[in-house]
Amino acid sequence: MRNRIGIVVGCILIMLWCLLPVAWVISLSFKSEAAITNGSPGFFPADGAGAGWDNYRAVWENDQFRRAILNSIGISLIATMLSVIVATLAAYAIARLEFRGKKAVLTIALAIAMFPVVSLVGPLFDMWRAVGLYDTWPGLIIPYMSFTLPLAIWTLSAFFREIPWEMEQAAQVDGATSWQAFRKVIVPLAAPGVFTAAILTFFFAWNDFVFGISLTSTENARPIPASLSFFVGSDPFNRPASLLAAGAVIATIPIVVIVLIFQRKIVAGLTSGAVKG
Amino acid sequence: MAAITMNHIVKQYGDGFPAVNDVSIDVADGEFMILVGPSGCGKSTLLRMIVGLEDITSGDMMIGEKRVNDLAPRERNLAMVFQNYALYPHLTVYENIAFPLRLAKKPDAEVDKLVREASATLELDEHLQRKPGNLSGGQRQRVAMGRAIVRQADAFLFDEPLSNLDAKLRGQMRTEIARLQRRLGITTVYVTHDQTEAMTLGDRVAVLKRGVLQQLATPRELYENPGNLFVAGFIGSPPMNFLPATVEGNQVKLPFGSVEIPAENAARAAGRGLLIAGIRPEHFEDASVAAAEGRRGSTFSATVDAVEWLGNETYAYIPFEAPAEVKQQLQQLEKDLDGEAMRTQLVVSLDGASRITEGHDAEIWVDGRRIHLFDPASGENLTVDRARAGRIPGAEVAAG
Numbered sequence: 301m302r303n304r305i306g307i308v309v310g311c312i313l314i315m316l317w318c319l320l321p322v323a324w325v326i327s328l329s330f331k332s333e334a335a336i337t338n339g340s341p342g343f344f345p346a347d348g349a350g351a352g353w354d355n356y357r358a359v360w361e362n363d364q365f366r367r368a369i370l371n372s373i374g375i376s377l378i379a380t381m382l383s384v385i386v387a388t389l390a391a392y393a394i395a396r397l398e399f400r401g402k403k404a405v406l407t408i409a410l411a412i413a414m415f416p417v418v419s420l421v422g423p424l425f426d427m428w429r430a431v432g433l434y435d436t437w438p439g440l441i442i443p444y445m446s447f448t449l450p451l452a453i454w455t456l457s458a459f460f461r462e463i464p465w466e467m468e469q470a471a472q473v474d475g476a477t478s479w480q481a482f483r484k485v486i487v488p489l490a491a492p493g494v495f496t497a498a499i500l501t502f503f504f505a506w507n508d509f510v511f512g513i514s515l516t517s518t519e520n521a522r523p524i525p526a527s528l529s530f531f532v533g534s535d536p537f538n539r540p541a542s543l544l545a546a547g548a549v550i551a552t553i554p555i556v557v558i559v560l561i562f563q564r565k566i567v568a569g570l571t572s573g574a575v576k577g
Numbered sequence: 578m579a580a581i582t583m584n585h586i587v588k589q590y591g592d593g594f595p596a597v598n599d600v601s602i603d604v605a606d607g608e609f610m611i612l613v614g615p616s617g618c619g620k621s622t623l624l625r626m627i628v629g630l631e632d633i634t635s636g637d638m639m640i641g642e643k644r645v646n647d648l649a650p651r652e653r654n655l656a657m658v659f660q661n662y663a664l665y666p667h668l669t670v671y672e673n674i675a676f677p678l679r680l681a682k683k684p685d686a687e688v689d690k691l692v693r694e695a696s697a698t699l700e701l702d703e704h705l706q707r708k709p710g711n712l713s714g715g716q717r718q719r720v721a722m723g724r725a726i727v728r729q730a731d732a733f734l735f736d737e738p739l740s741n742l743d744a745k746l747r748g749q750m751r752t753e754i755a756r757l758q759r760r761l762g763i764t765t766v767y768v769t770h771d772q773t774e775a776m777t778l779g780d781r782v783a784v785l786k787r788g789v790l791q792q793l794a795t796p797r798e799l800y801e802n803p804g805n806l807f808v809a810g811f812i813g814s815p816p817m818n819f820l821p822a823t824v825e826g827n828q829v830k831l832p833f834g835s836v837e838i839p840a841e842n843a844a845r846a847a848g849r850g851l852l853i854a855g856i857r858p859e860h861f862e863d864a865s866v867a868a869a870e871g872r873r874g875s876t877f878s879a880t881v882d883a884v885e886w887l888g889n890e891t892y893a894y895i896p897f898e899a900p901a902e903v904k905q906q907l908q909q910l911e912k913d914l915d916g917e918a919m920r921t922q923l924v925v926s927l928d929g930a931s932r933i934t935e936g937h938d939a940e941i942w943v944d945g946r947r948i949h950l951f952d953p954a955s956g957e958n959l960t961v962d963r964a965r966a967g968r969i970p971g972a973e974v975a976a977g
Contacts, residue, residue: 464661464663466659466660466661466663467663467665469630469650469659469663470657470659470663470665471665471676472629472630472649472650472651473628473629473630473650473651473655473656473657474651474656474676474677474680474724474728475651475677475680475681475728476651476680477649477651480680484676484680485665488665488667489665489666489667491667
């Protein structure tokens with residue numbers, strides 16, 4: 301009993317710790333700008349300080365921000381899709397085939413993942429300007445892919461290794477080509493892994509700020525996090541905190557939706573019952 | 578439907594170890610062939626070479642008239658049931674069974690008809706919409722078989738399909754498989770390490786040891802005329818007893834006394850010095866029971882060490898001492914059979930009515946006509962009836 305109480309208390313503490321900033325952002329987004337400038341300590345807006353949905357409306361009516369949402373969604377989804385497809389194929393090869401340099405591939409992939417992002421921004425900036433990728437979608441998609449691929453490959457190859465060889469062999473005996481066996485049996489079985497990799501990749505791409513701000517210059521490709529930093533109100537010494545908060549909340553919504561969709565796929569233990577166990 | 582012919586099949590792994598060594602087996606059209614042997618004897622490898630999951634180092638694999646060595650599994654039109662069933666967990670039972678048909682791009686109506694037929698045969702109708710994960714072991718086994726029978730393959734291949742089931746279910750599924758095979762009349766190759774399955778299911782049984790075919794014969798032939806020590810020890814439960822023996826005239830001298838054997842057997846074993854005699858437990862009897870039934874044969878007296886009364890029969894255990902060279906051979910044999918028993922003892926199966934008790938001397942009758950004599954060095958059965966022993970590969974070479 302004492303244990304249970306401890307767990308409940310612990311959970312509440314952790315939840316508070318994690319969710320308080322989120323709650324505060326939401327609270328800010330409903331306060332008027334003036335109220336924030338004057339200082340508005342309460343969680344709920346004081347009388348007359350509430351802005352209702354005004355902030356959201358203002359953010360939404362901002363063309364640059366709308367364009368940034370489109371950029372973020374497009375870039376993140378494309379990067380996620382490409383990364384997952386490439387990672388699935390690569391991980392399958394690593395899990396199933398014996399080839400020279402397999403260890404090297406895995407080690408190099410890990411090394412890439414450990415590289416500090418900031419250190420690559422400079423060279424990429426130069427390169428992208430030289431080849432004309434600066435301020436374009438591919439200019440962001442490529443670095444996102446290269447940073448998320450290693451993790452995706454490692455996650456997926458672990459999943460593939462768990463799938464018994466016999467599933468594939470059974471499919472082949474049943475008349476499937478190697479490709480059919482992969483597509484109809486292996487990929488569905490590795491679905492939790494595929495979705496895990498997809499979520500991780502999407503997070504990385506969606507939340508990235510460094511590439512977003514350094515490799516773009518216009519709303520042509522600028523994603524939300526970068527775009528938020530360009531929110532400047534009328535007074536340069538007084539940043540529009542409530543607008544920023546509203547923008548941040550809007551930026552969070554797609555992530556929450558995607559996680560909710562993918563999470564169900566991850567939890568559904570698809571591999572259970574593959575073999576007697 | 579087709580015959581499967583294996584011609585001098587060799588499988589060598591990268592390190593040069595031959596997992597299957599020069600095995601030739603012909604499976605007739607519609608025949609139920611068993612590949613049996615202890616673990617590591619190459620039986621599964623051989624099966625996987627038939628289906629195409631394992632490359633063939635040398636030799637010819639023929640299905641029907643076609644050499645299939647270089648064909649991919651899907652081009653061989655064989656159906657296989659795996660040891661752990663290998664059902665697709667993300668598909669329903671219906672889709673699992675339909676999987677090969679879907680791959681063959683059959684129209685939906687035909688798929689539905691064939692799947693329903695298969696599920697009716699295997700009594701899976703009420704489970705069609707469930708996922709394999711929610712089925713019991715026996716049901717999964719049936720789904721795996723459904724997937725095999727649905728596509729009218731040229732042959733069925735089973736890789737130890739019952740080893741994951743409990744004993745009771747195993748018995749039921751065994752009869753089920755036998756019935757199904759008889760009904761469909763389809764060529765079947767079945768791998769097992771269980772000699773009971775081998776004896777009960779097979780039209781013919783191929784016994785393998787360390788990649789080499791030992792004997793290819795019907796279960797009865799294997800039981801009554803084992804080609805060598807290994808086959809004799811492998812087939813039968815409890816296993817055949819092996820005793821040191823020497824032949825003098827028509828008498829075999831065993832540790833417990835002399836037993837008269839048929840003259841022709843004695844002649845074949847004459848002048849060979851120390852031999853190993855093989856006698857099945859049921860060819861002994863309590864002397865009093867045998868006498869009451871008027872059976873002819875020799876008797877001897879021995880001290881019974883332990884008795885197990887099972888109702889219909891009694892097992893009596895009689896320890897004996899064996900000379901070093903025989904003992905060594907028997908220990909090697911035990912190792913080949915994956916066995917553990919290190920003690921040399923006689924297992925005797927007696928009538929349930931026998932009153933023999935532990936720790937007492939007992940008069941035991943033995944049927945001299947059923948005694949086999951083995952060469953201790955080569956393990957060859959000297960008293961084998963060649964006309965009724967199927968094919969014994971080593972012996973062919975010696976004879977020809």
